[in-house]
Amino acid sequence: MKDQAEGLRNLVQTQGDKGTRTTRIITVTSGKGGVGKSNFTLNFALSLQSLGYKVLVFDADIGLANIDVLMGVSSTYSLYHLLKKDKTIWEIIQKGSNDLEFIAGGSGFNDLLRLTEEELDYFAEQVMQLNGYVDFIIFDTGAGLSKETLKFILAAEEAIVVTTPEPTSITDAYAIIKMVNSMGHDVSFKLVINRVTDAREGKQTADKISLVAKQFLNIHIPTLGFVDDDPVVSKAVKRQIPFSIAFPYSTATKSIKTLTDNYIKGYRVIETPSTGVKSFLNKMLKLLK
Template identity: 70%
Template sequence: MNDQAQGLRNLIQSNAAKQRNTKVITVTSGKGGVGKSNFSLNFALTLQSQGYKVLIFDADIGLANIDVLMGVSSKYSLYHLLKKEKTIWEIIERGHHGIEFIAGGSGFTDLMRLTDQELDYFSEQVGQLNGYVDYIIFDTGAGLSKETLKFILAAEETIVVTTPEPTAITDAYAIIKMVTNLNHQVPFRLVVNRIADEKEGRDTAAKISMVARQFLQLDIPTLGFVADDAHVSKAVRKQVPFTVAFPNSEAARSIRDLTNRFLHGQTFTGSSESSGVKSFLSRMIRLLR
C-alpha cells in the first residue's frame, strides 16, 4: 500500500512539475521584532488565495514560530528528515486554508554539519519539491547568521523586511551591504512594515535605497508597505493569520496590494537556468561543502 501511495505521489508530482516553475524566495530582516515571520505567513497565504501553491520553510533556527502563529503543533521537522526518520513528504505540515509548511527546528543547525553523503540525501529529498509548488518561501532568522547567509545566497531573490525605526533601517541596510560585499549579486526587494501612513513608508524605503545606490551601486526596489494595524496583534493572540482572521483590515489590504505588485512583475517561462529548486539546491550544496 505504501509503495502504491508513493507511486501515485510521484506521478502527481511529475505532472505538476511539467506545469510549474518553482521559485525559491528568502524572507529576512536585519533585526528581530519587525514582523518578518508574520509577513512571510500572510504573504504566502495571499499568494495561495491568488491560485498559487506555496510551501513555507520555517528556517528561523532560534525563534521558529510559523506554527505558533497558526496555533498548529508540528509533529515533525527538518531534523527528522536529516536523521532519515521521515521523508520530505512526511514532514510537511498544514495550517490555515491548507497552507503547507516545514518546521526547521534544530535541523537547520544540523544542515551546516552534514557529510557529503548526507548532503546528497538532503538534496535528493528536497529536490522532489521541484514543480510541486509555485513558490517555496524560506522564513530565515533575523540578522546575518551563517545559516541565514547561505539561504540568501542560494535563493533566487530575497525580501528584506524592516520598519521605520532607525535601528531596523540601519540593520536592514547592514544585511544588504554584507551580502553585496561578498560579491554576490542577490536581487533584493524591500518591505516596510508597521507604517503609520504611506509617506512614512516611502521615506523609510527611500533612506535605504539612497544609501544602497550611493555606496553599493545597488538598486533596491520597494515591494510595498504594510500598515501598523492593531488587528495584527489581535490575530497573533488568536493564533490565526491576520489575513484570515481580519481579511478586511488595513494590514490585510496592504498584503494583498504588495502581493499583486509582486505577481505583476513575475514571468513563468521555466527557461531560466538560475531558477527552480534544483538550481537553489546546487547553489546551497556548493556553499555547504
C-alpha cells in the same frame, strides 16, 4: 580531501522535474529581529495562495514565533527529521491555515552545516523533489544574520528584506544588503516596510535604504510595498490565526493584498527567469563545501 558535494551535484543534474510548475525560491529576512518577518511570510504566502498559486513555507526560524505557532497547529515532524534521514520530504510537509503547506524548522537549521556526506546527499535528493511541485517556496529566516541564513539568502537568488521605519531596523537591513553584495553574489533584493503609519512614512523609509544602496553599492533595490502598523496583527498572533484570515478587512490585510499584487506584476515581467530548486541546490552545495 574528497569533494563532499560531488555526488550531490551529479544527482541535481540528473534528476528531472517532478511537477509542471516553475518553482521560485524566496528568502524573507531582516537585520533586526522582531520586525514582522514571520507574520509577513505567512500572510504573504496565504495571499499568493488565494490568487491561485501553490506555496510552501519553509520555516528556517529557530526563534520563538514560529510559523506553526502563528497558525495554531502543532508540528509532529520538522526539518530535523529530514536531516536525520528519519522522514521523507513528503512526510515533513504539514498543512496549516487554509491548507497552506509548510515545513517546520526547529533546531534543524543549525545542523545543516554539520551534515555528513550521506545526510547531505539525502537532504538534497529530497528537496530536489520539490522542483515543480509548488510555484513558490518561501523561507522565513530567524533574527540576525547567521551563517545558515546567509547561505539561504545567497542560494535563493531572491530575498525580501523586511524593515520597520525605526532607524535601528533600517541600518541593520542595509547591513545585510551590503554584506551579501560584498560577497559578490547576485541576489535580487526587494524591500518590505512593515509597521508604517502611512504610505509617506513607508516611502521615506524605503528611500533611505535604496538611496544609500544606489550611492554606495550601485545597486537598485525596489520596494515591494508597505504594511500598516495595525493592532490586529498582535491580536491575531495571540489568537494563533494568521491576521489576513482573522481580520480580512483590516488595513494590514489590505496592505498585504496590494503588496502581493505588486509582486505578481513584477514576477510576470521578471528580467531573470526563475531558476528553481535545481539552481538553489547547486548554489547551496557550493556554499556548504
